[in-house]
Amino acid sequence: MNRHPSVQPQLAKRVWRIIEELGYFPSTQARALVSGRSRIFGLIVSGITNPFFPESVRVFEETALQNNYEILVTSTVHDPERMKTSARRMLEHRVEGVAVMTFGMEESLLEDLKLRNVPLVFVDVGPPRPRVSNIGIDYLNGIRQAVQHLAALRHERIAFITGPLTLKSAIARKDAFVQSMDEIGLACDPELIVGGNHTLEGGEEAFAKLLNGALRPSAVLCSNDTTAIGVMHKCYSEKIEVPQDLSVIGFDNIHLSRYILPPLTTIEVSQTELGRLAFQALLHDVQLETPNPKGTEYVLKTSFVLRDSTAMNPGKGRS
Amino acid sequence: MNRHPSVQPQLAKRVWRIIEELGYFPSTQARALVSGRSRIFGLIVSGITNPFFPESVRVFEETALQNNYEILVTSTVHDPERMKTSARRMLEHRVEGVAVMTFGMEESLLEDLKLRNVPLVFVDVGPPRPRVSNIGIDYLNGIRQAVQHLAALRHERIAFITGPLTLKSAIARKDAFVQSMDEIGLACDPELIVGGNHTLEGGEEAFAKLLNGALRPSAVLCSNDTTAIGVMHKCYSEKIEVPQDLSVIGFDNIHLSRYILPPLTTIEVSQTELGRLAFQALLHDVQLETPNPKGTEYVLKTSFVLRDSTAMNPGKGRS
DNA sequence: ATGAAAGCGCTAACAC
DNA sequence: GTGTTAGCGCTTTCAT
Numbered sequence: 001m002n003r004h005p006s007v008q009p010q011l012a013k014r015v016w017r018i019i020e021e022l023g024y025f026p027s028t029q030a031r032a033l034v035s036g037r038s039r040i041f042g043l044i045v046s047g048i049t050n051p052f053f054p055e056s057v058r059v060f061e062e063t064a065l066q067n068n069y070e071i072l073v074t075s076t077v078h079d080p081e082r083m084k085t086s087a088r089r090m091l092e093h094r095v096e097g098v099a100v101m102t103f104g105m106e107e108s109l110l111e112d113l114k115l116r117n118v119p120l121v122f123v124d125v126g127p128p129r130p131r132v133s134n135i136g137i138d139y140l141n142g143i144r145q146a147v148q149h150l151a152a153l154r155h156e157r158i159a160f161i162t163g164p165l166t167l168k169s170a171i172a173r174k175d176a177f178v179q180s181m182d183e184i185g186l187a188c189d190p191e192l193i194v195g196g197n198h199t200l201e202g203g204e205e206a207f208a209k210l211l212n213g214a215l216r217p218s219a220v221l222c223s224n225d226t227t228a229i230g231v232m233h234k235c236y237s238e239k240i241e242v243p244q245d246l247s248v249i250g251f252d253n254i255h256l257s258r259y260i261l262p263p264l265t266t267i268e269v270s271q272t273e274l275g276r277l278a279f280q281a282l283l284h285d286v287q288l289e290t291p292n293p294k295g296t297e298y299v300l301k302t303s304f305v306l307r308d309s310t311a312m313n314p315g316k317g318r319s
Numbered sequence: 320m321n322r323h324p325s326v327q328p329q330l331a332k333r334v335w336r337i338i339e340e341l342g343y344f345p346s347t348q349a350r351a352l353v354s355g356r357s358r359i360f361g362l363i364v365s366g367i368t369n370p371f372f373p374e375s376v377r378v379f380e381e382t383a384l385q386n387n388y389e390i391l392v393t394s395t396v397h398d399p400e401r402m403k404t405s406a407r408r409m410l411e412h413r414v415e416g417v418a419v420m421t422f423g424m425e426e427s428l429l430e431d432l433k434l435r436n437v438p439l440v441f442v443d444v445g446p447p448r449p450r451v452s453n454i455g456i457d458y459l460n461g462i463r464q465a466v467q468h469l470a471a472l473r474h475e476r477i478a479f480i481t482g483p484l485t486l487k488s489a490i491a492r493k494d495a496f497v498q499s500m501d502e503i504g505l506a507c508d509p510e511l512i513v514g515g516n517h518t519l520e521g522g523e524e525a526f527a528k529l530l531n532g533a534l535r536p537s538a539v540l541c542s543n544d545t546t547a548i549g550v551m552h553k554c555y556s557e558k559i560e561v562p563q564d565l566s567v568i569g570f571d572n573i574h575l576s577r578y579i580l581p582p583l584t585t586i587e588v589s590q591t592e593l594g595r596l597a598f599q600a601l602l603h604d605v606q607l608e609t610p611n612p613k614g615t616e617y618v619l620k621t622s623f624v625l626r627d628s629t630a631m632n633p634g635k636g637r638s
Numbered sequence: 639a640t641g642a643a644a645g646c647g648c649t650a651a652c653a654c
Numbered sequence: 655g656t657g658t659t660a661g662c663g664c665t666t667t668c669a670t
Contacts, residue, residue: 025410029348030647034662049373091344200578229578236580259519259548261555261580349663353646
């Protein structure tokens with residue numbers, strides 16, 4: 001009877017001393033086997049080397065620790081095969097729930113998990129079902145602020161570099177951009193919306209396309225910070241000065257965006273909050289006796305973070 | 320008899336079909352319990368948000384996957400308590416081995432693991448013992464190249480910003496710097512060796528100290544890339560041009576150092592190789608019938624990576 | 639070639 | 655309040 005109040009203190013103490021002496025540690029495997037509860041939550045990310053994720057993983061781990069849960073983190077590296085493998089690993093380890101941070105990619109491969117009624121929490125994924133919660137990111141809020149900021153700086157030709165449009169989150173970001181431009185009556189030329197892939201290299205390439213286009217933008221909004229950093233890198237090699245010649249805005253507010261030169265103006269989606277929310281959502285679902293038939297919907301706000309990579313449109317400036 | 324050759328193909332096929340239909344997955348817990356082998360390797364890092372680690376974690380996971388191992392990754396966040404907790408988690412999950420990438424911090428807290436004869440692999444840690452392997456990083460090689468590069472650019476007053484000197488790896492880097500300077504007869508003024516802590520903020524602060532000192536360096540070598548980025552950030556706010564006014568060299572070659580502006584000249588220690596080596600070392604140890612009494616020593620070379628953050632000493636230039 | 643049985647380390651449910 | 659027992663899902667051994 002471990003830790004039960006109805007036990008003689010002396011006996012308890014003796015027992016604990018022996019436990020110490022023997023260096024005993026309970027086997028979670030045996031415990032899980034008999035209790036039917038593994039106390040493990042899974043976390044599937046698209047890639048741990050994506051600078052967006054480590055902070056979310058950190059908080060997920062921290063929160064798990066506080067709740068006596070273990071975590072199993074896997075990366076899909078954008079490979080459907082790896083997504084399947086991840087699901088399988090989760091199942092074989094009998095996780096009690098899985099947070100999926102692949103932002104809408106290949107989630108059909110998780111059928112096995114759904115079939116087994118493992119509580120799931122997605123980010124940016126649509127249809128509500130039982131035991132599947134969703135964290136919706138309110139992209140519009142931050143993107144609208146960013147667009148209006150650029151408009152206030154008298155930028156009119158504003159470009160947007162998208163992420164891979166297979167991702168729901170990338171589509172949502174692009175849509176929010178288009179809507180924000182529409183709202184204030186700015187033209188949103190299709191030539192100024194170019195495809196990137198959320199990588200540094202992708203940002204460079206997309207910006208190169210923009211440079212070769214007929215319409216040269218005075219500002220560019222990027223689907224993520226990594227892309228924006230790629231753009232700035234290209235500017236460096238092309239001798240384009242940021243922000244004097246070109247305003248650049250990122251998205252995500254990864255830790256490093258503050259330390260890029262110039263410090264990057266961006267839109268924050270709190271990685272800390274995402275990790276915390278994902279864990280809490282799972283914990284909530286696991287503790288529910290009868291599953292909520294529609295799952296639960298959570299919302300994560302985005303917000304604009306002003307730093308030094310934006311300036312007045314040089315074509316319109318007072319000077 | 321799964322996958323055994325001596326089974327009728329038809330029967331086997333029927334069995335597999337049923338397995339599919341039922342959606343059966345073996346329980347790793349039960350398997351581990353009865354076989355005494357968990358097929359889990361642990362990986363303890365000082366913090367997953369340190370940009371050095373994600374790549375090593377990625378490779379560790381990838382290699383584990385290929386060998387049918389699961390991984391359990393924990394962060395100590397430089398907290399002795401968390402180090403203890405990590406060790407405990409590893410033990411409770413009956414991992415077959417643990418790779419410790421905290422570079423020499425608080426490793427005494429891992430006594431429990433050593434006592435239990437869990438194969439261990441450390442980075443940069445001294446005394447060989449049975450079942451404890453070590454990956455030694457050859458700091459001198461890369462640092463010497465960096466110092467000689469600076470000397471060739473006619474820098475004489477070269478500063479060094481250290482990491483936290485509680486870390487073996489930080490001490491080793493500093494020592495390699497001092498030795499490299501000595502080797503070519505350059506004065507290594509104690510005032511030019513200032514303490515940092517491997518963070519961006521630490522880099523800024525350390526460089527501020529250097530700016531306020533009597534001896535103003537024309538080049539600064541940093542104990543890691545993050546520190547170097549902090550230095551460059553400070554330069555930006557102080558209107559010091561890199562590399563024209565100051566040459567900066569980092570250490571680690573994290574992925575982002577290529578994308579910093581200007582692209583950072585640095586010393587590479589392959590994070591990919593480290594992850595792979597750590598896994599292989601554990602696998603090797605686990606497969607050993609009788610443990611190697613002295614453990615095994617592995618060596619990881621460092622190398623110089625020339626990019627754009629270094630230039631001729633302005634005080635000595637031909638122009 | 640196939641089936642039966644023991645037991646890994648633990649928890650829960652029960653008698654004492 | 656304390657000791658005893660069954661059995662979680664597998665692997666391994668031994669009999670058939």
